[in-house]
Amino acid sequence: MLFLYCVLLVSCLVMLVAGIVEQRRHYANLDRIPHRVLVNGIRGKSSITRLCAGALRGGGLRTVAKTTGTAARFIHPDATEEPVYRKFGIANVVEQIGIVRRAAAYRPDALVMECMAVMPALQEINQSKLIQSTIGVLCNVREDHVAEMGPTLDDIGRSLSRSMPHGGICVTAEKERFHVLQKEADARDCKLVYADPDTVSDEELRGFSWFTFKENVAIALTVAELLGVDRETALQGMYDAPPDPGVLSVERYVAPGGKRVRFANVFAANDPESTLMNINQLLDLGAVDRPLNVVINCRPDRVERNGQMGQIVPDLMPEKVFVIGHPAKSAIDAIPAEWRSRAVDLGGDQRDGEEFMHELLGHLGEQSSLVAIGNIHGQGEILLEHLAELPGFEDEPAPEPVRPARTQQPQYAPHLDPYADLTAAQEARYAQPPVPRQYVRQQPPGEATQYRQPTDHQPQYPQADYHQPPYPGPRQHPPLEQPWPGQPQPHAPQPYPPQPHQPHSHDPQSHDPQWYDPHWYDPQQHYPGEPR
Template sequence: MKAFIPEIHRSGDIRAFEEKISRISMRVLVEGTRGKSSTVMLLEEMIRGTGARTLAKITGESPQIIHNGEHIDIFRERDNILLDYDNIPSVISHDVDAIIFENQAITPYTMRYIHHILRPRHIIIPNIRIDHTEGLGNDLAEMTENFARNWLVTDELKHVYYSEPIPKVHDLVFPILRDFAGQHPRHVVLHDVSIPPEYREIPGIENFCNAAAFMQSTFGIHENPAPFLRRITEKLKVKVNCRSVRYVNAAKINDPISLIHMLRYLLRQTPEQVALVAYFRKDRVGRSDIFEDFFGEIDEKFGDRIERIWFAGFGTGHVFKHLPPRLREKTAINTDSDDIETIIATAEADNLIVIPIINRVNPFMDRLYAWLEDPEKAGTRTRYAFSAVSGLRELPASACPEQPPADMMFLTARDKNF
């Protein structure tokens, strides 16, 4: 896979970017709280299918640009907080007819800055659910208002597509978006994308429905849902490793509403008991607080199907205190990487489905997934290193020197500051 190393020569590149972006008529921005990367990739595939030359960008755990279907890793040579650091050189470096970029949900300022430089004509919002309360708003209503205000950054008319399969969320979010759009008809046309009743229980179905609605409205093309449904149901299947331990890849589900939606779908597919393994990040305290409030609902809906819980990371004792009594009896706190073999052995002995949840990007989850996916290879202890240049990096046992490289420091698996 190729690597893209963004470089900016400030004044000249910015002028070139502004000229080029104005010549690309199809400018699509995907934002919201969940499913952005998946929706970007769907849209890139669909738009490319019309014969257009495409450039897409996804962020998060593994930032990439996608040029005409080719995925290219973004390698950042230095720490850089400028949001145009990836976007400007990505656009300058490729001749395309359409751009489809992900807008990270960090703060209202960062979201609006991306609107300012990309000037989208189409905005796709797969969903807005409670998360990122440290920056986006204290509750779902405030978060929704902040997303709506993005539409006023530029004067161009934008078509906004919003969908939500969960009725109680849709009934709170959509009226706020509708009222805001009604107040600013010169800036926005809002599309309330419906989801067929037979699909509403499928986690992530809103990604396809939004992309399909965009393609129908913009190109007059009807997209067949069957291939997407096969993909998403395959992702949601219970996987089995060589030790017959079963698991579901759910650690990227970072908000409780989506987790409840996924658990409802999963537990209807199997009668087996499950084990939850949760990691709480020090830099996502707001997310931890949200889950504290939702564990009661999780217990009410699924408590009889949850056999064991392990809490790892920052502030596990605090979260534990807020658990319902039934879940508290099943929960181990202060879990670290040394306990992962115990988790695997327990799941194997008790025939439990392991479900990692809440935060994916951390060394603990890296090691847990290594054990779940290939326990024979994971038997050798993994070490991690951190560099101001390349960030957190897993070092396989065969590649672990006695001393770290000059720009690295080793971090132990017990470090609770990840």
């Protein structure tokens, strides 16, 4: 008997020494990581973890991250990831020790961890012993896990506050219970920073290839700013970050019979407030439309949550409510009486997946939207597997709006016809054939013989002596013949009196009018290029 006591004592001493060694080694690994971010809250922890890691990675910080949500992932500094191995598939907070050891091997600048504890005592141990975060994130306070955290939202807020770092910084987007979180932060000498979702514009939100919320983006931007990463760089890093497997998404499937179904996976938002917010966002964006059908997946260990999903059916206004999983009665009984006739029980968790899928798709119309809420585990995973086997389809591009035909407008105002009011006699008068072109010799008195080329339609008259009084006055010409529309306009003759002879200049730059007049020619004057 004494031997057994000695063995027990030695075993306890060995375990104590091993525990001390492991604790010191763990603290040494934590010291190798300058910045440690612990993300806690009710909804959106996995998405915020990925957004924070992407923002810091985009800012040039070597960052390691680990998520716990729908599918636990270890994210390497190059954004590649791998599933977290769990013995027997059971999650345990002790796995955080191994995650910190793997992360420290990279010598990172930052570590972003999602809190995986639900019990308030475990949340405090996760912060004070396992992570010792320098920056805490408390994304929101929603009605969930009321059995572990408390029956009211204030109690849930106090329970989540146990993950706040003592003497550190905590970032939150919770507005309704901010006063409760502020009291808890003051008790821990923690600086509480509010991340305002209104600072995130719609244009910045459109840069993501998946659906996310302004609250999540605002928190990630605030964390990046605390670690010295500017806004534009942080946003680009978040755009490049891979989304979480449980992120809000919409897929398009072609069901048997040519039915087109838009399917929205809202399993990750498993509290009533988040579920309604996600579905309303999808409806506002046009990702899903009506007629809207809802699938509620029930779990035996989440009976209270099953009832919460049934209570929000009037807010969703669905055409059909399909209930899968067990116990289906917990969700159907919670549906208000006026909506209960739309509920369809697909047979519980013992029914084969192909059977309930065939019945479910048979109730849908030619163009329907299907939204899955509740819990993903159990028949929810079977639902996703069978839908993934269906062929997909792409939305047809919207037709271009038909524009009315444009009438051809004249570029210029119509010209007026100046001859529209002529009488027939006047038109006959002006229709005479033109006078042939001829050369007429003109020799004013006392001047050398000159030749002038008259223009068309100009009759010749005896020349008057303009140098002897009385002066006969300017030469009078009869009216010119008017051309028909479309014919070239003849040049009107320019009357001029003969001028006395002046010495002619041979300079081409001379301003002598006789040099430029082609109708004057002096036979006694030598011109350039003419033989003497």
